[in-house]
Amino acid sequence: MKLVKSRDADYVFALTAQEKDLMLKLLGYFPQVPAAHHRLSKSADAPRTRENQRLLEESLKAHRSQDREWLASSFQGPPRFEPVERGFHLRLKRDEMERLLQMFNDVRVGSWLALKSPDLAEKKNLKATRLTTPFIQRMELAGIFEMILLRALRGPNP
Amino acid sequence: MEPVVTPEIDPARKTDSRTDFEPGYLVICWDDPINLMEYVTHVFQKVFGWERTRAEKHMLEVHEKGKSVLARESMERAEFYVHQLQQYNLHATMEPTP
Numbered sequence: 001m002k003l004v005k006s007r008d009a010d011y012v013f014a015l016t017a018q019e020k021d022l023m024l025k026l027l028g029y030f031p032q033v034p035a036a037h038h039r040l041s042k043s044a045d046a047p048r049t050r051e052n053q054r055l056l057e058e059s060l061k062a063h064r065s066q067d068r069e070w071l072a073s074s075f076q077g078p079p080r081f082e083p084v085e086r087g088f089h090l091r092l093k094r095d096e097m098e099r100l101l102q103m104f105n106d107v108r109v110g111s112w113l114a115l116k117s118p119d120l121a122e123k124k125n126l127k128a129t130r131l132t133t134p135f136i137q138r139m140e141l142a143g144i145f146e147m148i149l150l151r152a153l154r155g156p157n158p
Numbered sequence: 159m160e161p162v163v164t165p166e167i168d169p170a171r172k173t174d175s176r177t178d179f180e181p182g183y184l185v186i187c188w189d190d191p192i193n194l195m196e197y198v199t200h201v202f203q204k205v206f207g208w209e210r211t212r213a214e215k216h217m218l219e220v221h222e223k224g225k226s227v228l229a230r231e232s233m234e235r236a237e238f239y240v241h242q243l244q245q246y247n248l249h250a251t252m253e254p255t256p
Contacts (some may be wrong), residue, residue, distance in 0.1 A: 038244040040237070043253050056241060063245055098204065100248055105197060109247045112192040120191045143194060150196050 001090075001145070003152040011152055016087040026142055027071055030103045032110020035060040054071040067103055094153070101149050108142035111135040181255075183236035185229040188249040189220050201246045203227070205239060230255065 001019045005012040014024070035057040041049060074080065083087040092100070112118070114135045118125035128136055188200075195217055202213035206228065219226035228250075229239055236252040243250035 033247055039251060040240060041251050041253055043251075052237065056237075056244070059241055060244065101197070101200075105193070107191050118191075127188055141190075142204050146194060150194075150200055153200065 001148055003148070004089070004150065006155075011092045011094070011097060011115075013090040013092070013148075013152070014084070014087060015081075017089055020081060020088050020090070022141065023145060024076060026107055026138060026145065027075075027103055029107050029110070029138060030068065030071070031064040031106050033106050033113065035064075037113065064106075066096070067099060070099065071103070097149050097153055101146060101153075104142040104145045108139050109144065111139035111142070115139070181230045181232055182233055183233055183252045184227050184255055185231060185236050185239045185243075186251055187216070187220050187226050187228055187243065188251070189224045192226065192247045193248060195221060197246075199248055201243065201248055205242045205246075 001013050001015045001023070004014045020028050030098055033083060038056065038060065040056050049152065079091070081090055112120075112135075115126070126132075126136060176212075187202075199210065199213045199217045202208055202216055203210060206213075208216075216226045216228060228243075229236070231239065231252075240250050240252050247249065
């Protein structure tokens with residue numbers, strides 16, 4: 001997948017059929033991170049902690065539910081993916097790229113949590129087995145899609 | 159003579175010198191081994207509207223020192239920022255100022 005055109009807030013990416021399938025399959029795992037994973041505060045002194053924590057989790061669930069609806073209703077098929085000679089052109093607005101970025105990162109972080117949050121600096125902590133390999137693959141692939149989106153958002157001038 | 163009216167005091171209602179409007183909360187981002195450095199920089203720029211150099215400085219602080227204080231805000235604003243950062247799955251919390 002690579003950026004072929006960007007103008008103002010409109011972006012066009014070229015993908016092969018395999019990349020398109022991979023992208024949709026990965027996004028199919030969203031959401032992976034449980035809303036209860038996030039804590040509002042580490043401090044017991046924070047006021048109204050329990051109530052605010054409940055509100056935080058509700059807000060995260062609602063946000064993810066909206067993302068899933070968007071994915072199901074307006075992300076798959078034409079005109080989003082336009083067939084071209086060597087695959088597809090994917091058209092995205094800037095705010096949609098932000099949304100996808102959050103969703104890919106959710107799959108990445110969720111897969112890492114499923115692997116029991118290993119320290120990735122130590123490769124020995126990440127053993128590929130029949131059980132762990134699917135999560136390692138999702139984590140790495142989601143990271144690749146993230147980097148493609150981030151580079152496109154950053155533009156040609158670093 | 160006018161009757162004397164005294165305010166009702168609810169003993170169950172606690173008062174705190176730190177009100178909802180005082181900048182008494184720190185928004186902190188904590189290090190984790192999963193979020194990409196480029197991603198963290200992008201999120202800081204997006205959520206706080208910072209220039210890239212400032213966002214990178216805080217990202218590196220998170221990476222090298224384990225955490226970075228991103229803002230000092232009222233309770234409401236601190237909650238808002240923490241919600242935003244957590245939507246991106248960053249490890250962020252709000253803590254009362256010491």
